[in-house]
């Protein structure tokens with residue numbers, strides 16, 4: 165008789181996109197259906213403690229040690245980490261009970277799949293960012309929303325973020341005063357390039373720029389952070405003629421990559437765009453940081469710099485009208501919490517762009533699980 169769990173595993177391994185997501189939801193429903201109420205509520209209620217020990221596991225290098233050095237006794241781990249054996253033993257016991265690490269015997273621990281995932285650079289960068297820049301928000305958000313009677317949150321200077329981090333500054337001003345948090349988000353954004361950069365392979369950049377004037381700007385990345393997407397543009401399209409320009413606020417430009425062929429320029433996107441007539445103006449994960457009014461101001465400045473040949477490319481989340489995957493729904497809550505902003509459906513994008521006098525040419529959702537889309541708009 166075949167093992168039903170192996171069957172499910174095999175089906176999941178073959179599934180992709182929405183059908184994979186449906187299977188994962190069904191699996192989760194299966195777990196809940198066999199748990200008692202107490203088990204389900206305790207499990208979800210203690211997620212913050214789980215995140216906390218996962219962070220401690222990473223800080224102590226437990227996941228790397230088990231992944232790279234094979235099974236380790238409590239004594240060996242104590243020698244490597246210098247933690248007190250009693251504290252360490254209690255933490256390891258809890259990690260093992262959660263399945264974060266495996267247990268091979270009494271006080272003997274080993275890597276399992278979860279442990280190996282947390283030991284990867286991706287695991288370290290993602291958890292570090294969520295911990296450094298997220299945890300305080302999630303703890304503050306219920307009280308913040310209660311105090312504000314659960315009204316629409318649209319003021320980026322008075323949202324959960326300011327309450328949680330006890331500041332009057334907006335997110336990006338604050339990051340510059342808090343380099344540890346800034347480094348966490350910069351590394352996380354660079355990591356996202358692997359998934360968010362794939363649209364370059366689907367959009368006809370080469371076809372659209374074949375006869376572009378090499379003296380004209382071809383790619384202006386506004387709010388381009390330290391320049392990951394300018395570097396990717398140069399890497400993917402070294403032969404595309406024209407200037408490639410990275411724009412961001414001065415404190416970010418100071419830390420920008422020095423990519424050959426990329427001009428780094430300080431520019432506030434609420435001000436007049438000095439680079440006129442570029443083939444592309446790119447806004448990646450920018451407008452989801454701003455409410456509709458502020459986003460319209462940014463778009464109007466771009467519109468004034470565009471010519472009939474220019475294309476505005478927006479690389480941002482396109483929220484489906486139903487069954488929104490958890491990652492996109494969580495990003496939307498994060499944008500509310502940190503910027504008083506939001507992720508948008510296609511209708512909301514069309515209304516925003518139309519309101520700024522731009523016409524949507526095309527929208528491709530190139531990653532349906534993370535809802536990453538590329539929207540092109542022209543005059």
Ligand SMILES: C[S@@+](CC[C@H](N)C(=O)[O-])C[C@H]1O[C@@H](n2cnc3c(N)ncnc32)[C@H](O)[C@@H]1O
Nearest residue numbers: 336353387388389412413416431432433448449
């Ligand atoms: C979420 S990051 C997006 C970075 C990058 N475009 C990407 O897709 O990963 C938003 C960027 O907007 C920049 N920014 C914020 N306010 C700005 C302003 N007024 N003018 C220009 N850039 C700004 C921030 O410094 C940050 O690098």
